Amino acid sequence: MPRPRAFDEHQVLERAREQFWTTGYAGTRMDDIARATGLGKGSLYGAFGDKGKLFHRVFGDWCTAVVEVAEGRLTGGPDAEALDRLSEYVHLMAENTASDTEHRGCLLAKGTAELAEHDPAVAGRSAETMTALLALLRTEIGAAQRHGDIDSAADPERLAALLLTVVRGIEAVGKAGLDPETVRTVADTALAVLPVPEGKKRPATGRGQAHEK
Amino acid sequence: MPRPRAFDEHQVLERAREQFWTTGYAGTRMDDIARATGLGKGSLYGAFGDKGKLFHRVFGDWCTAVVEVAEGRLTGGPDAEALDRLSEYVHLMAENTASDTEHRGCLLAKGTAELAEHDPAVAGRSAETMTALLALLRTEIGAAQRHGDIDSAADPERLAALLLTVVRGIEAVGKAGLDPETVRTVADTALAVLPVPEGKKRPATGRGQAHEK
DNA sequence: TTAGTTCTGGAATGGATCGTCCATAACGTA
DNA sequence: TACGTTATGGACGATCCATTCCAGAACTAA
Numbered sequence: 001m002p003r004p005r006a007f008d009e010h011q012v013l014e015r016a017r018e019q020f021w022t023t024g025y026a027g028t029r030m031d032d033i034a035r036a037t038g039l040g041k042g043s044l045y046g047a048f049g050d051k052g053k054l055f056h057r058v059f060g061d062w063c064t065a066v067v068e069v070a071e072g073r074l075t076g077g078p079d080a081e082a083l084d085r086l087s088e089y090v091h092l093m094a095e096n097t098a099s100d101t102e103h104r105g106c107l108l109a110k111g112t113a114e115l116a117e118h119d120p121a122v123a124g125r126s127a128e129t130m131t132a133l134l135a136l137l138r139t140e141i142g143a144a145q146r147h148g149d150i151d152s153a154a155d156p157e158r159l160a161a162l163l164l165t166v167v168r169g170i171e172a173v174g175k176a177g178l179d180p181e182t183v184r185t186v187a188d189t190a191l192a193v194l195p196v197p198e199g200k201k202r203p204a205t206g207r208g209q210a211h212e213k
Numbered sequence: 214m215p216r217p218r219a220f221d222e223h224q225v226l227e228r229a230r231e232q233f234w235t236t237g238y239a240g241t242r243m244d245d246i247a248r249a250t251g252l253g254k255g256s257l258y259g260a261f262g263d264k265g266k267l268f269h270r271v272f273g274d275w276c277t278a279v280v281e282v283a284e285g286r287l288t289g290g291p292d293a294e295a296l297d298r299l300s301e302y303v304h305l306m307a308e309n310t311a312s313d314t315e316h317r318g319c320l321l322a323k324g325t326a327e328l329a330e331h332d333p334a335v336a337g338r339s340a341e342t343m344t345a346l347l348a349l350l351r352t353e354i355g356a357a358q359r360h361g362d363i364d365s366a367a368d369p370e371r372l373a374a375l376l377l378t379v380v381r382g383i384e385a386v387g388k389a390g391l392d393p394e395t396v397r398t399v400a401d402t403a404l405a406v407l408p409v410p411e412g413k414k415r416p417a418t419g420r421g422q423a424h425e426k
Numbered sequence: 427t428t429a430g431t432t433c434t435g436g437a438a439t440g441g442a443t444c445g446t447c448c449a450t451a452a453c454g455t456a
Numbered sequence: 457t458a459c460g461t462t463a464t465g466g467a468c469g470a471t472c473c474a475t476t477c478c479a480g481a482a483c484t485a486a
Binding site for chain 2: 460461462463464465466
């Protein structure tokens with residue numbers, strides 16, 4: 001009956017995300033988004049509501065994606081490879097930041113920094129995301145402990161919080177301009193300092209330590 | 214000869230900082246600052262140039278203060294207390310974040326997130342700040358190693374980068390809404406996992422570990 | 427084909443915002 | 457005390473921006 005939409009909603013959201021990502025919420029004009037997406041203002045407002053709603057949509061999708069990436073890397077696998085999965089995940093996050101030569105950073109961090117204080121929706125979504133990431137990390141740490149790759153005497157909750165902090169910290173220091181090589185080594189170091197069970201010593205955090213790809 | 218200024222420049226910068234801090238760069242209007250400081254636009258522009266220059270001034274002062282806090286806590290003391298100084302510094306940063314119930318976060322992180330990508334001055338200043346913090350941390354780690362509180366086999370540069378990442382990560386996860394108690398424990402955990410020399414074992418990262426105030 | 431519905435895109439609107447301008451005030455010096 | 461210089465602060469102009477509006481287009485069901 002009605003006239004169908006001539007645009008692909010998914011693609012429009014992607015373009016809108018690019019805008020918000022590079023220029024922030026306050027720094028982005030609806031005209032920018034209209035131009036970037038090729039849509040007229042009428043379509044934009046008709047389909048997504050106002051600027052705030054559009055941002056919330058984009059931000060929410062991004063948070064979902066962040067958690068999905070972590071799920072994809074961390075869940076579902078034998079305990080024997082849990083530490084490898086953790087290592088890969090942390091290194092992936094570091095590599096993302098290190099290779100981000102334009103210092104775009106992460107929309108989660110950027111949106112949270114700009115809006116969480118005054119926008120409960122953004123604050124809530126970012127908190128949820130942290131909690132979800134924390135749970136994923138804790139599960140994997142538990143698995144690695146069961147297999148004896150991480151000291152069982154350590155509290156998995158605490159180690160998970162540490163790794164989450166390191167992962168988010170990598171984003172922050174990378175955005176702040178710390179050089180990529182240093183960013184990459186942080187991932188190595190963080191994994192190297194995880195407590196090892198007695199009698200299963202790895203080499204310490206020395207100068208020449210190889211990357212654990 | 215000329216008429217002297219009727220306002221205290223330092224105080225005006227403080228008020229301006231409050232504004233930029235809570236509403237960000239793009240989200241702050243010059244009228245807000247005029248109202249917050251009690252100055253008219255003429256005085257404001259006459260004394261500080263435009264909005265960008267004013268922000269750069271505020272941002273630069275903040276970065277200086279961040280480094281000064283670290284210097285105050287970390288430098289000047291016997292090697293025997295270097296680890297204590299590191300511990301105190303990391304715990305102070307965690308406490309700052311944990312007690313920041315309004316989630317204002319750190320202006321360094323906020324300004325960097327919003328502007329570093331497009332404003333070379335902000336990018337440069339934040340990178341300088343990271344480098345300065347890194348150097349302070351490395352020096353203290355070296356001191357702790359000389360005194361035998363941290364394994365000398367570890368690379369102080371790497372451990373410093375890890376601690377810097379943790380400190381900045383704490384700010385990020387706190388801003389993102391991770392609960393204060395978890396934020397506080399991260400500081401404990403990060404310090405607990407630092408490599409200890411052979412034969413000087415501390416208790417591991419267990420569940421009941423006491424805070425090292 | 428026609429009627430009813432939604433989509434489209436750009437013009438219009440109302441308010442906000444940056445930076446300038448200027449008449450006046452305040453101060454030090456001669 | 458008079459003058460030169462700078463500070464002050466509010467009005468003003470030009471632009472910018474989020475949102476609304478509307479006239480016409482596109483599509484489907486009957």
